[in-house]
Amino acid sequence: MSKAAGRVKILTTIADAQTQSRAKRRVLVPTMGALHKAHDELIRVAREAAGEDGEVAVSIFVNPLQFEPGSDYNLYPRPEKADEEFCRSAGVDLLFRPSADEVYATDRSTFVEETSLSTTLEGKSRPGHFRGVCTVVAKLFNILAPDAAVFGEKDFQQLAVIRRMVRDLNFKIDIIAVPTVREKDGLACSSRNQYLNTEERKQASVLHKALQAVANSGKKSASEIVTVAGVDQ
Numbered sequence: 001m002s003k004a005a006g007r008v009k010i011l012t013t014i015a016d017a018q019t020q021s022r023a024k025r026r027v028l029v030p031t032m033g034a035l036h037k038a039h040d041e042l043i044r045v046a047r048e049a050a051g052e053d054g055e056v057a058v059s060i061f062v063n064p065l066q067f068e069p070g071s072d073y074n075l076y077p078r079p080e081k082a083d084e085e086f087c088r089s090a091g092v093d094l095l096f097r098p099s100a101d102e103v104y105a106t107d108r109s110t111f112v113e114e115t116s117l118s119t120t121l122e123g124k125s126r127p128g129h130f131r132g133v134c135t136v137v138a139k140l141f142n143i144l145a146p147d148a149a150v151f152g153e154k155d156f157q158q159l160a161v162i163r164r165m166v167r168d169l170n171f172k173i174d175i176i177a178v179p180t181v182r183e184k185d186g187l188a189c190s191s192r193n194q195y196l197n198t199e200e201r202k203q204a205s206v207l208h209k210a211l212q213a214v215a216n217s218g219k220k221s222a223s224e225i226v227t228v229a230g231v232d233q
């Protein structure tokens with residue numbers, strides 16, 4: 001199901017978002033902007049899930065709470081006009097694009113924290129990251145009250161953490177997972193790919209190639225897997 005490019009309603013305040021009249025079914029695509037072809041796929045899936053009479057809402061918010069100190073919060077791309085145009089041509093109905101001051105009170109003291117799945121993998125190297133993600137996603141769910149929300153499998157741990165949060169806090173929201181969208185050379189599409197120079201960009205695609213080689217080899221033992229992947233020990 002597709003929808004022709006048209007008018008996208010842009011909202012920047014929580015009050016407007018919460019008093020907005022809405023279609024029967026609303027499907028949310030939460031993003032941090034710098035939209036690219038993987039977002040196009042999330043929006044396509046959201047449109048399908050919303051149905052003929054439903055609406056697709058996209059949020060764009062570079063969430064300061066999920067960036068660790070010293071990371072790329074200030075550097076993170078914020079191409080406002082291009083994102084707006086992207087939403088328009090993708091047939092998005094509602095774009096929620098609040099400022100950080102709108103989302104977070106200066107004396108905020110309430111957070112949402114998942115305390116099991118968040119502690120391993122990326123959670124280990126990015127302390128506070130998943131607390132920031134859960135807090136903002138819970139807020140977006142409360143502000144926009146979607147019936148369903150769409151997340152990419154690229155951030156697989158994030159997806160698992162959000163599913164857990166939805167279950168534990170009884171949000172009545174379906175979480176829809178979308179397979180990773182990749183560039184021609186196998187690199188997962190990401191807004192952060194634009195940080196890479198030509199050499200780094202070439203190196204980054206090796207990860208996917210190595211994982212594919214391992215998957216195709218059918219090898220099960222750690223030492224064989226390491227050999228097939230061509231990893232130096």
Ligand code: PAF
Nearest residue numbers: 030031032063133136155
């Ligand atoms: O995956 C992202 O882009 C972000 O982590 C999300 C889910 C929009 C929360 O800020």
